[in-house]
Amino acid sequence: EVQLVESGGALVKPGGSLRLSCAGSGFSFSSYSMNWVRQAPGKGLEWVTSSSSTNNHIAYADSVKGRFTISRDNAQNSLFLQMDSLRAEDTAIYYCVRGNYGDYWGQGTLVTVSS
């Protein structure tokens, strides 16, 4: 069974940093591109960043470029999101999503940026 489990969400002050993790299981993690998608409270879905299967092709939304960094450890079946210089508008549930068309989503982890 394919599973994606996010962790690392927390309450953090503006300007702070946070590192999210996503543990994948039940599939060949190294064969898939992976994504982070977020959803602010009561709002729609927003694509944040993607990493190709070997992490050599990476893309970011303009809203997070220069502040967020996606990485992965295929040996540990894990995806990461390093979030720096956090702003109030980064407050959201962050989902780990598999593949080009998002066939599997994690349950999400809540990031709250507030003083």
Next chain:
Amino acid sequence: EIVLTQSPDFQSVTPKEKVTLTCRASQGIGSSLHWYQQKPDQSPKLLIKYASQSISGVPSRFSGSGSGTDFTLTINSLEAEDAATYYCHQSSNFPYTFGQGTRLEIK
């Protein structure tokens, strides 16, 4: 950036009705358009990939069509459990984008 515009924003329908939701892209994206269903407090669930390809485990009343800039998600014989918000998503060009969503209410 490719903008996806969904219509309508909200629709109230009765069970057994047929519903058609639309998604329009600001430029051509071929068939790289996917549809998701999200119920309150749940993660989104993939319904249709690449505009018209069905997904294992998704009821056959859900179908998709379109290519280029205009896409539709059709739900035949609506059921009460279909009450949700539906999103389209393009993976043709970075930055990937989502439509703003269509909320479907069952009367």
